[in-house]
Amino acid sequence: MSRRPVMSDVAARAGVSHQTVSRVLNGHPHVSATTRTRVLAAIAELGYRRNLSARVLATGRSNVVGVVAQNTTLYGPSSMVQAIGEAALGADLSLTVGHVAGYDATAASRRIVERLVQQGAAGLVFIAPVDAAAESMALVPSGLPIVTVDGLPEWEVANVSVDQYAGGMLATRHLLDQGHKTVWHVAGPEQWHGSRAREQGWRAALAEAGAQAPPMPRAGWSAASGYQCGRMLARIPDCTAIFAANDHVALGVMRAMAEHGKRIPDDISLIGFDDVPEAGYFHPGLTTIRQEFAEVGRQALRLLLEQLATGARSAESALVEPVLIGRDTVAARPA
Amino acid sequence: MSRRPVMSDVAARAGVSHQTVSRVLNGHPHVSATTRTRVLAAIAELGYRRNLSARVLATGRSNVVGVVAQNTTLYGPSSMVQAIGEAALGADLSLTVGHVAGYDATAASRRIVERLVQQGAAGLVFIAPVDAAAESMALVPSGLPIVTVDGLPEWEVANVSVDQYAGGMLATRHLLDQGHKTVWHVAGPEQWHGSRAREQGWRAALAEAGAQAPPMPRAGWSAASGYQCGRMLARIPDCTAIFAANDHVALGVMRAMAEHGKRIPDDISLIGFDDVPEAGYFHPGLTTIRQEFAEVGRQALRLLLEQLATGARSAESALVEPVLIGRDTVAARPA
DNA sequence: AGGCGGATTGTGAACGCAAACATGCGTGCC
DNA sequence: GGCACGCATGTTTGCGTTCACAATCCGCCT
Numbered sequence A, B: 001m002s003r004r005p006v007m008s009d010v011a012a013r014a015g016v017s018h019q020t021v022s023r024v025l026n027g028h029p030h031v032s033a034t035t036r037t038r039v040l041a042a043i044a045e046l047g048y049r050r051n052l053s054a055r056v057l058a059t060g061r062s063n064v065v066g067v068v069a070q071n072t073t074l075y076g077p078s079s080m081v082q083a084i085g086e087a088a089l090g091a092d093l094s095l096t097v098g099h100v101a102g103y104d105a106t107a108a109s110r111r112i113v114e115r116l117v118q119q120g121a122a123g124l125v126f127i128a129p130v131d132a133a134a135e136s137m138a139l140v141p142s143g144l145p146i147v148t149v150d151g152l153p154e155w156e157v158a159n160v161s162v163d164q165y166a167g168g169m170l171a172t173r174h175l176l177d178q179g180h181k182t183v184w185h186v187a188g189p190e191q192w193h194g195s196r197a198r199e200q201g202w203r204a205a206l207a208e209a210g211a212q213a214p215p216m217p218r219a220g221w222s223a224a225s226g227y228q229c230g231r232m233l234a235r236i237p238d239c240t241a242i243f244a245a246n247d248h249v250a251l252g253v254m255r256a257m258a259e260h261g262k263r264i265p266d267d268i269s270l271i272g273f274d275d276v277p278e279a280g281y282f283h284p285g286l287t288t289i290r291q292e293f294a295e296v297g298r299q300a301l302r303l304l305l306e307q308l309a310t311g312a313r314s315a316e317s318a319l320v321e322p323v324l325i326g327r328d329t330v331a332a333r334p335a
Numbered sequence C: 001a002g003g004c005g006g007a008t009t010g011t012g013a014a015c016g017c018a019a020a021c022a023t024g025c026g027t028g029c030c
Numbered sequence D: 001g002g003c004a005c006g007c008a009t010g011t012t013t014g015c016g017t018t019c020a021c022a023a024t025c026c027g028c029c030t
Helices: A007-014 A019-027 A032-044 A052-059 A075-090 A104-116 A134-136 A164-177 A192-206 A223-233 A245-258 A293-310 B007-014 B020-025 B035-044 B052-059 B075-090 B104-119 B132-137 B166-177 B195-206 B223-233 B247-259 B291-310
Strands: A066-072 A096-099 A123-127 A146-150 A156-160 A185-186 A241-242 A269-271 A286-289 A317-320 A322-325 B064-070 B093-099 B123-127 B146-149 B160-161 B185-188 B242-245 B269-271 B288-290 B315-321 B324-325
Touching: A007 A019, A007 A032, A007 A096, A019 A032, A019 B291, A066 A075, A066 A104, A066 A134, A075 A123, A075 A293, A075 B093, A096 A104, A096 B075, A104 A134, A123 A134, A123 A293, A134 A146, A134 B195, A146 A293, A156 A164, A156 A192, A156 A293, A164 A192, A164 A241, A164 A269, A164 A286, A164 A322, A185 A192, A185 A223, A223 A245, A241 A245, A245 B064, A245 B195, A269 B020, A293 A317, A317 B020, B007 B020, B007 B035, B064 B075, B064 B104, B064 B132, B075 B093, B075 B123, B075 B291, B093 B104, B104 B123, B123 B132, B123 B291, B132 B146, B146 B291, B160 B166, B160 B195, B160 B291, B166 B195, B166 B242, B166 B269, B166 B288, B166 B324, B185 B195, B185 B223, B185 B269, B223 B247, B247 B269, B291 B315
Parallel strands: A066 A096, A066 A123, A123 A146, A146 A156, A156 A317, A185 A241, A241 A269, B064 B093, B064 B123, B123 B146, B146 B160, B160 B315, B185 B242, B242 B269
Antiparallel strands: A286 A322, B288 B324
16 A cells, blocks of 8 residues: 555445545434444554544634643643643643744744644644743734733733732741741742742732841742852841742752751741642752642633634633642741 | 635735745745745735645645653653754754643543644654553554654664663662662652663662662652652661662652651662752752753654655664762762 | 747646535335 | 435535646747
């Protein structure tokens, strides 16, 4: 056999017309049981697979949704993709995930969006935790439904995020509640919306308590950068409570503190963000703010399906509440 | 405008035939400069995007490679996907990543493979660290090039893996070299080829040194399961050297040891596997075996491109050498 | 002057499928 | 017994693109 069998090959083999094969394939009514089994048998014998391109071309519908994601080795983004995939399984949707990789993220994401659009994706989900994502969104034809995850309200598209602002407040208040005079914050990268919101939540909680906001060192998301910041903070006697940008940064801070002879939580209380699976096994177990990614995925898909149904873009958005996970790194203020 | 513009719309607007538009789009020669600019202008004005389905249908070529991946929140698999994406950027290939998610991995991966095939993918990459992957590979038509990553030799398809066996030996030898009488191993999940190979490397290194292989507890890949195993090992006085299935398991072990008053590396030497970015910031910094994922990605794409060129499947495979990263969890055997 | 060749453009068909329409046949009802 | 209706199936058309081929135009050689 030289080339892949097509519908008419199956039809010939089963002794019917190609349209009957099509009907069987699509579960249309008005096909007799015997015909159906004959067709099915022919399909199996020939190893026939229908050509999706032809199908999409003929129907004009593709029911695949494209996902544009970057930094997919990070815990947050990879969990998001996973959650969306999980949620899409239920709806009759297929997912095509474009992973933005490489040094030139802008060019790569343009390229991915372009392909997704040309492929006829029914809708697009942007995992857009950084500003750069907005630019490639402009490439999307105006009719196509879009949902962002961790996007910005001013983009005026449907969006779902974890309420990072609330998370920042939660963390800060928890520390303040233990009697700490103020709380230091090791911030995440400036380009990430999440780190900005967490910072604002932190500031708001401090202001609300009448506490002074100390200077704010800035880390990446990595333990390495947390460690660098921690080495500074360890030398500041006033610093007794730290809210770290995420769990890995917190790990770096813990390391720096240990090297400096500062005990956690005795000398310093620490709280992270994310609740990565291993956070409970840090030494000591990390108190942190957990994000419910699965819920975010479900919401994102819900918003997309709504747009698919109405045929119009919406700017509706959803917020998912973070929750505090108490473990061993937070204690009452040292005497 | 009701529907998306098509090639003939562009042609009409530019005052040429649709074929000329096609030529411009595909960079064919023999189009005058003035015509080209007119066409380009019309494309821009109309916001035209070509319909990939139609193109694939007409040409029979798709130049997209499908990636089938699961457990994509784990460090290894997600790094692999990233690396392959990185490598594909160079070649004129697009990537469609299907993430197997959900409770029923078998059904999900069948579905993903099916769609990738129907979509006309030019080749498939299976991130196949577990046996279950083989089953969905059987669904792929025999003509389609396949490359597995972390697959099994007996599958007889092109494969690239990190040499986990060598990694296991490396880790074990390193511990033995410090004077430990033997090395304990906390194994990874049995279904994963990588954990089996690491175990075999461990056994081989022990045998080579004439050391007895102690009983082997089995963990998942998580810190939680490492912790459980660690709680047992901590009570065994003879246990002075541990090779953990991966870094997170090692973290759990560390936690258990600390709770039990065992000091690392003074009482117990420990070595992990993977070199996750934060491994150096565990307390103490974890000595581990690093896998070069970027290299694996490059090799995988190379093998795929070769098959694409020759048009025939190969069973050629490539091994990537792991490397020992020495940090603070390994010390000479306690007196 | 005729025509030849290369550059440029247009025309018709084909890709594989699904939708709309058309056909044939049996059944129930008056 | 004839007619209408519904089921099962076949035929035709079109989706948007590319490919193979045809047609035109221009300059230049013989």
